[in-house]
Amino acid sequence: MDRKKSVNPDLIKEREKCTFNTLELTHLLDGSATKTEERHSREKFFLEDPELQSNVPLEYLSHKEKYEDAVRKACIIFRKVQELQNQGKGGMDNFREILGGQLGSAILKDGNPLTLHYVMFIPTLMGQGTFDQQAEWIQRAWNCDIIGTYAQTELGHGTFIRGLETTATYDPATEEFVLHSPTLTSYKWWPGGLGHSANYAVVVAQLYTKGTCHGIHPFIVQLRDEETHEPLPGIKIGEIGCKLGMNSTNNGYLGFDNVRIPRINMLMKNSQVLPDGTYVKSPSSKLTYGTMIFVRVVIVQDAAHYLRKAVTIATRYSAVRHQSQIKPDAPEPQIIDFVTQQYKLFPHIATYFAFQYSASWLWDIYNNVTNELESGQLESLPELHAIACCLKAVSSADAAQGVEICRLACGGHGYMTSSNLPSTYGLVTAMCTYEGENTVLLLQTSRFLIKSWQNRNKLDKLATVAYLGRKMSKSNPFEKSVEWIIHALQQTAASKIELANNRINARVRNGKSYEDAWNETSIELVAAAEAHCRCFIVTTFYNTVNGLNVSKELKTVLVQLLNLYGVYTALRLTGDLFRFTNITGQDVETLQDWLEELLALIRPNAVGIVDSFDIRDEVLGSTLGAYDGNVYERLYEEASKSPLNSEPVNKSFKSYLKPFMKSNL
Ligand SMILES: CCCCCCCCCCCCCCCCCCCCCCCC(=O)SCCNC(=O)CCNC(=O)[C@H](O)C(C)(C)COP(=O)(O)OP(=O)(O)OC[C@H]1O[C@@H](n2cnc3c(N)ncnc32)[C@H](O)[C@@H]1OP(=O)(O)O
Ligand SMILES: Cc1cc2nc3c(=O)[nH]c(=O)nc-3n(C[C@H](O)[C@H](O)[C@H](O)COP(=O)(O)OP(=O)(O)OC[C@H]3O[C@@H](n4cnc5c(N)ncnc54)[C@H](O)[C@@H]3O)c2cc1C
Secondary structure, three states, X not given: OOOOXXXXXXXXXXHHHOOOOHHHHHHHHXXXXXXXXXXXXXXXXXXXXXXXXXXXOHHHOOHXXXXXXXXXXXXXXXXXXXXXXXXXXXXXXXXXXXXXXXXHHHHOOXXXXXXXXXXXXXXXXXXXXXXXXXXXXXXXXXXXXXXXXEEOOEOOOOOOHHHOOOEEEEEOOOOEEEEEOOOHHHOEEOOOOOOOOOOEEEEEEEEEEOOEEEEEEEEEEEOEOOOOOXXXXXXXXXXXXXXXXXXXXXXXXXXEOOEEEEHHHEOOOOOEEOOOOOEEOOOOHHHHHHHXXXXXXXXXXXXXXXXXHHHHHHXXXXXXXXXXXXXXXXXXXXXXXXXXXXXXXXXXXXXXXXXXXXXXXXXXXXXHHHHHHHOOOOOOHHHHHHHHHHHHHHHHXXXXXXXXXXXXXXHHHHOOHHHOHHHHHHHHHHHOOOOOOHHHHHHHXXXXXXXXXXXXXXXXXXXXXXXXXXXXXXXXXXXXXXXXXXXXXXXXXXXXXXXXXXXXXXXXXXXXXXXXXXXXXXXXXXXXXXXXXXXXHHHHHHHHHHOOOOOHXXXXXXXXXXXXXXXXXHHHOHHHHHHHOOOOHXXXXXHHHHHHHHHHHHHHXXXXXXXXXXXXXXXXXXXXXXXXOOHHHHHHHHHOOOHHHHOOOOHHHHHHHHHHHHHOO
């Protein structure tokens, strides 16, 4: 971070007030001082590369130019990643940062056309391919001799993947599969990089052999000539057009007209088609869905990273922006001194920590369960699926809302693209839809919760739902503590699950089918899954902070953030607490007082906390959030980049305005 330039005096004062060592927190969040150093050197390596600089702000480029610039940069980025990997530097961290919201979105502000190659194509080859298939494909993919994507969603179906229409029909005479798109709605639609970047794809299609449909399976399909990049015969391919955000990701469409691929291109780790067409079943049909779990897991971390960028921008801006008056005749205060402003910002700072700790927990569990699956143990898969679904849903939804609140907290200047908040919102809100639409994912979690509730006496091995098996008391006396909040959230989640279960049963007793009863109860089921997830996030935050070995000063701040997240969550669910715990109106006032106390306690450290995130100015990419706080100079400088300002009079004056003004005389 360049700290030499003149820094806004308000930010200097804020930094002097900070009561803890910001570097200690930076190291804690990175994992260690060495990890921080590695990150700095990685950032320098990428961000100071002259080939990765942009002269013209992205917004002023056409759709085509944006794509072409993104491909150019993506190639440079991944050449550099390969360089680092070859030097044995960084491993997985390089991918995490360059593909995710931290470093990746600094260089490719509106998405990376090669992300899917790394985040879904290679992981699917690894997770679904046999050893032979891995040997054949992974090295080529890894070297980027081929570029792939993950083509699952179709025009007609994204959520209900059992309803996909693309067919892969086995022909034993030639030992080939014939891929076909029988309808317009069966065209693949959405895959990142599919439009013009990828030449291969993992295509998810309905497998037919010996006249029987065996459901959806993944196939490796070549789409374009490896030399000329021309689409292969029978392949109809293109880009789907402009979107709310992510306009450089080259999302594409794809149709097949009886395209033949060799038998060995079906990914056969879990189920196989033998040369004579005999189908060998997978130990679990859900193993085909493995890549989706992986991506949901990494999205939680990504959502946290985008949120911390947004709160850094809005908090620094709020410290340098002066507006209005709190007392007559007093100077205009920093807007961060308005308690409503603190309420907009600080709970989202705390939320970042909450998501970060849940994301780390989830990543570890994901790796454990993946190892178990490798050795044929499938027992933990449903719990992993359930917790990954709700964490992906809640973290993406809250991060999107948090980014939008940060934008609003920056007033008019937050609406400028140069604040980087609109584009960050575009990237984050997409997460609510991709990799499983959030409502749908919460319903997946509630499926697991209902089953867990029905088996609540046998839950000892299931960590995330263990509380359902404990006797909980509605009369647990109120205390101003996170322990009480966790207990209240458990009570709430358990009661909501129980109620939803009872409502389904009642509907079934009244003659409804289980499926209709489920649909009629689905508002409550979603609410139950959300309550369960929020309870999990607070509990994980609590367990993590309690287990940390840090200085007293830093611990104090982390406990304040934990308390703030807890009380903020509890107050968002006040109605539920009245229904399911013995809380009184007086207790809610106590919680409200506590929230306000915490905002005041966090206020002197707010800038220090976001400084500890140690996000370089280039990564923030914001006129409002830079370390030096020179907001107005940056806004003015950015305005000068508008192509309209390159000439004093635009030609439209002569063509339209002047004749129009004259004709009005
Ligand atoms: C060396 C290699 C280098 C590579 C390194 C890479 C490193 C990366 C680092 C990280 C970088 C961080 C950056 C992140 C950036 C992320 C950017 C990503 C961009 C992504 C773009 C998005 C891509 C996509 O959107 S792809 C398409 C995704 N599509 C979906 O998600 C579809 C959603 N629908 C479904 O999942 C299903 O259809 C579902 C679940 C809704 C219903 O399925 P189905 O009808 O079959 O099931 P049910 O009948 O409802 O249930 C049956 C049963 O199965 C259980 N189940 C369902 N799903 C799963 C699962 N996934 N796993 C396990 N079990 C599952 C379900 O619960 C039921 O169980 P029961 O017991 O019967 O109740
Ligand atoms: C930016 C972006 C990138 C993407 N990248 C890829 C990619 O690389 N590869 C790929 O294959 N796909 C990709 N997708 C597709 C994405 O995975 C799907 O859009 C997503 O899974 C949602 O499916 P859908 O669009 O069919 O929504 P729908 O299912 O049609 O959702 C519409 C509404 O219906 C509701 N709904 C649907 N089913 C149910 C249900 N069972 N119960 C209750 N409500 C329901 C939803 O809650 C939602 O409100 C991408 C999408 C986006 C936006």
